[in-house]
Amino acid sequence: MKRTLLATCASVVLVLTAGPAPGSFAPVFRKVSSHCYYVEPPTGTANTAAVMAGDGILLIDPPPPAETPELLNALRNITARPVRWVVYTDYQRFRAGDSASFQKMDALIIGSKEQDRLAASLPAADPNLVAQPEPMRPNPRFLFGRQLHLFPADIEIRILAVRHRARTAGDVIVFVPSENVLAVGDLFNPSSYPLIDSGPGEGSATGWIDGLKQVIDSVPLLKSAIPQPKPEPKPKPEPAAVPELEKTLEELVTVIPGHGAPSNLLQMKDLLSTAQKLKAETARAVSYRRTREEFLRLLSWDAYGSYGNLEAFAGQLFDDLFRK
Numbered sequence: 001m002k003r004t005l006l007a008t009c010a011s012v013v014l015v016l017t018a019g020p021a022p023g024s025f026a027p028v029f030r031k032v033s034s035h036c037y038y039v040e041p042p043t044g045t046a047n048t049a050a051v052m053a054g055d056g057i058l059l060i061d062p063p064p065p066a067e068t069p070e071l072l073n074a075l076r077n078i079t080a081r082p083v084r085w086v087v088y089t090d091y092q093r094f095r096a097g098d099s100a101s102f103q104k105m106d107a108l109i110i111g112s113k114e115q116d117r118l119a120a121s122l123p124a125a126d127p128n129l130v131a132q133p134e135p136m137r138p139n140p141r142f143l144f145g146r147q148l149h150l151f152p153a154d155i156e157i158r159i160l161a162v163r164h165r166a167r168t169a170g171d172v173i174v175f176v177p178s179e180n181v182l183a184v185g186d187l188f189n190p191s192s193y194p195l196i197d198s199g200p201g202e203g204s205a206t207g208w209i210d211g212l213k214q215v216i217d218s219v220p221l222l223k224s225a226i227p228q229p230k231p232e233p234k235p236k237p238e239p240a241a242v243p244e245l246e247k248t249l250e251e252l253v254t255v256i257p258g259h260g261a262p263s264n265l266l267q268m269k270d271l272l273s274t275a276q277k278l279k280a281e282t283a284r285a286v287s288y289r290r291t292r293e294e295f296l297r298l299l300s301w302d303a304y305g306s307y308g309n310l311e312a313f314a315g316q317l318f319d320d321l322f323r324k
Contacts, residue, residue, distance in 0.1 A: 027063075027074040033179035035155055038256045039074065041067070046093070046258045049183045050075065051176055054153030056084025059107075060174050060183045061258070065098035072101075083107045085150065087159055088115070089185025089258065091170040091201065095119035099141075109141040112161035115170035116143050122200055155179075160218060162187065166211030167194045168201035173215055179254075182219060182265070186258035188212065190267045193275065193313035205316035209279055212272050219253055219265060271307065278304050282317045292318050 029037040029050060038049045041063060048071060049060040057079065063071055075083070086102050087110045088094040094115045102109065111119075142148075150157040155178060162171040167187050174183040186194065187208075196203040250266035257263055285295040295318050296311060304310055 027067075027071050029074055029078055032254050032256070032262055033176070033181050036176055036179050036181040036254075036256075037078065038183075038262065039071070040259075040261065046185070047256060047260070049174070049256045051155070051157060051174075051181075052079055052081060053084075053150070053155045053157060055081060056152060057081050058085040058087065058150070058152075058157060058174075059083055060087050060256075061089055061093055061185060062086060062097065062102075064096070065101065068098045068101045084152070085110055087111070087172065087174055089172050089174075089183070089187065090168055090197075091115040091118035092122075093185075094170075095122065110148065110159060111141060111143055112170055112172050113143050113145055114161060115172065116141075118168065118170045118201060158218075160215075162211040163214055164211040165202055165204040165207035167208055168197045168203045170201070171211060175219060177220065180252055181254045181256065182215075183256040184215065184258070187215065188255065188257050188263070188268055188271070189259065189308075190255075190257060190263040190271065191260070192308035193271075193310060195309060196313065196316050198316060204320055205313055206279065206320040209272065209275050212268065212275070216265065216268060216272060274304060274307065275313075278314060279317055279321075282314065283321055286318065286321045292322070 027039040027041055027048070029039045031037050035052045036049065037052070038047055040047050045063050045067070046061045048062050051058040051060075057075065062068060072083075083102060083105050085108050086097065088097055091114070094109075094111045097109070099109055144159065144161070146161050146163065148159040150159070155176065158175040158177065160173050160175065162173065171185065171187050173185070173187065175181070188194070194205075194208055196205050196208060198204065248266060250269060251264045253265035255263045255265060255268055281300075282295065285298075290298075292315060296315060299310070299314055301310070304314070
C-alpha cells in the first residue's frame with residue numbers, strides 16, 4: 001500500500017513540475033509601453049507585437065496558422081478586446097499568414113501594394129511559405145500605397161511602406177508616436193547586418209541603407225512643449241551617490257525587431273552609421289577595380305565585424321555597386 005501511494009505521489013510531482021513540451025509554442029506577452037506589447041516566441045519564428053487601441057487590437061506579424069490559437073489565448077490573458085487589424089512587415093508573412101482565423105474574427109488584413117505584388121508573383125509551391133488553398137492573398141484586406149494612419153479612439157498608429165528596395169521591395173513598419181514604439185520586422189536586427197532577399201523579394205543592400213535612414217527620419221524626436229519646473233535643489237548625500245545616466249531621445253524610442261529582444265533607435269542609428277561607412281569602403285574597392293574576392297579578403301573585420309552576417313552583406317553591397 002505504501003509503495004503504491006509513493007509511486008502515485010511521484011507521478012503527480014512529475015506532472016506538476018513538467019514544463020511545456022520541447023518545441024511547443026507558449027507565448028507570453030511583455031509590456032513595452034502603455035498600449036504596446038510584444039512576444040518573443042521560443043520556436044525561432046518572428047516576434048509578434050500588439051497595440052491595444054480603443055476597443056480592438058492591432059497585431060503585427062502574428063505567427064503561422066498552427067500557432068495562432070496559442071497566441072490568441074495569450075492575448076486573452078491581458079485583454080478581452082478582439083483583434084481588429086493585422087499587419088505583416090514583409091510579403092512572405094503577408095501571403096502565408098493565418099487570414100482564415102482572423103477573417104472569422106472580422107479582422108482586417110492590412111498590407112502595402114508592393115507586398116501584394118510580391119506575394120502574387122511567388123509560385124504556390126514555394127517551400128518558404130505555409131501551404132494555403134487558393135487564393136493565396138489574404139481576404140478581407142486593405143492595401144495602401146506609402147502610408148496609412150489609424151485613429152482607433154485613443155491612439156494614433158502609423159503604418160509606413162519603405163520607399164526603397166530594402167530588405168525586400170515590400171518592407172512595412174508600424175510606429176505608435178505617443179508611445180515611442182516602432183515595430184520594424186526583419187528590416188533591423190541590433191546585432192546583425194540584414195539578410196537581404198535579393199531574389200523574389202527584390203531587395204537591395206544599398207537600398208536597405210537608404211530605407212533604414214528613411215525609417216529613422218520618420219520618427220520625430222520631440223521634447224515636451226510644456227516648460228517643466230526646475231526641481232528644488234536637494235542636499236548631497238554622504239557619500240555622494242553616482243548619478244543615473246540620462247537617456248538620450250533616441251534611447252527612449254523602443255524598437256521591436258523581427259527577432260530577439262527590443263532595441264532602441266540609437267542602436268538602429270549605430271548600425272546605419274557602420275553600414276554607411278562599409279558602403280563607402282565598398283565603393284572605393286569598386287573604383288580601384290578590385291574583384292569581389294579581393295574586396296572580401298581585405299575587408300577590415302575590426303572595423304565592421306561587431307555585427308553578424310558581415311561577409312554576406314558586404315558581398316551584396318559590392319554586387320550592387322559593381323552593377324552601377
